[in-house]
């Protein structure tokens with residue numbers, strides 16, 4: 001099958017954007033397609049694929065598959081790219097729309113075309129989920145804040161948050177940068193996370209600024225993680241370390257996160273960038 005695609009990235013977290021409104025790609029199997037296309041040697045190369053799909057409940061549907069073929073409930077950087085993609089393809093004409101995802105209804109709004117293929121997008125990411133059984137994180141209680149967990153003979157204090165997808169946020173005194181590859185794989189697959197987890201290592205710079213490095217479930221270390229930035233802002237606020245407006249500094253750049261006191265929604269603002277468009281012949 002010959003497939004037209006658009007390659008986009010949000011702070012270096014890169015995705016192959018695919019229009020599957022006619023369902024033809026789904027017949028190949030999205031998981032196998034993701035593994036094939038995301039391979040950085042034998043394919044196009046990306047952290048994941050993102051599909052535009054019909055929806056009965058929202059303006060449009062969204063699914064994301066990691067580079068290992070696993071499906072995630074949501075993707076924050078990918079949602080910004082998705083908004084710019086569906087707008088550029090004319091699938092939707094409005095700048096603010098409702099998207100059906102496995103994490104519920106998500107509302108992106110295109111706020112500025114910065115030129116050069118860069119679009120600024122603000123996404124209403126919905127409410128964070130803090131109850132461990134709904135993350136899921138198999139510990140008692142109605143919140144998991146600073147829960148001790150040992151990996152590689154080192155104890156970590158885990159604050160678990162779901163943004164539709166699970167996150168284990170760990171605050172460290174000072175980031176060395178090698179935490180994700182050193183500790184990420186063992187925490188991602190820790191038995192207390194029955195659906196595995198994304199893992200964020202965080203250094204608090206001030207009450208309004210943190211630095212974060214991430215090991216993503218199903219993708220490994222990435223340059224940025226949008227849902228992870230939201231989970232980080234929630235976790236550091238719960239720990240009393242930051243306010244409700246936080247700039248999260250990632251390897252790929254900064255994301256502005258606000259956790260609204262009024263409606264408990266998380267707002268995330270950042271860029272979506274067009275890398276290139278292409279056509280690929282795939283046989284699975």
Ligand SMILES: N[C@H](CCC[C@H](N)C(=O)O)C(=O)O
Nearest residue numbers: 072075076077165225226227
């Ligand atoms: N690897 C994640 C999905 C992508 C999330 C990340 N790229 C983002 O920007 O939120 C998971 O399996 O939950």
